[in-house]
Amino acid sequence: xxxxLLVALVTAFAAACGGSSKPDTTEPTTTGDTPPPAEAPxxxxxxxxxxxxxxxxxxxxxxxxxxxxxxxxSSKVSGGVEPALCCQPATPAxxx
Numbered sequence: 629x630x631x632x633l634l635v636a637l638v639t640a641f642a643a644a645c646g647g648s649s650k651p652d653t654t655e656p657t658t659t660g661d662t663p664p665p666a667e668a669p670x671x672x673x674x675x676x677x678x679x680x681x682x683x684x685x686x687x688x689x690x691x692x693x694x695x696x697x698x699x700x701x702s703s704k705v706s707g708g709v710e711p712a713l714c715c716q717p718a719t720p721a722x723x724x
Contacts, residue, residue, distance in 0.1 A: 670703035677705055677714035686712045 674684045682702060687693035687710035695701050695715035705712035 671706050672703050672714055674705055674707055674712070677703070680714070680716070682714040682716045684712050685715050686710060 672680075677684050680702075683696075683699065684705050685693055685695050685699075686705075686708060689710060693711055693713055695713055698718055699715035700718045701713045702716040703714045705714050
């Protein structure tokens with residue numbers, strides 16, 4: 629009797645979980661945190677950042693990275709485990 633019950637439970641479980649699923653044909657949704665593709669940030673390599681006169685500010689592992697004083701972010705940097713920024717010297721405001 630136990631064997632019959634066990635076989636019935638396994639069969640029911642397999643039928644409920646083992647069916648083939650349909651491929652996802654829905655359009656991906658964007659969240660408010662993700663900029664649209666037209667506004668996606670520029671991503672450069674560390675070498676390209678330094679070649680353009682910038683410095684790379686790497687995240688030290690705590691999740692917060694920012695450009696040092698006197699510089700401003702010009703793009704994101706790829707190539708590391710942690711995120712990084714390409715920091716260019718801040719341009720002074722034009723004199724009037």
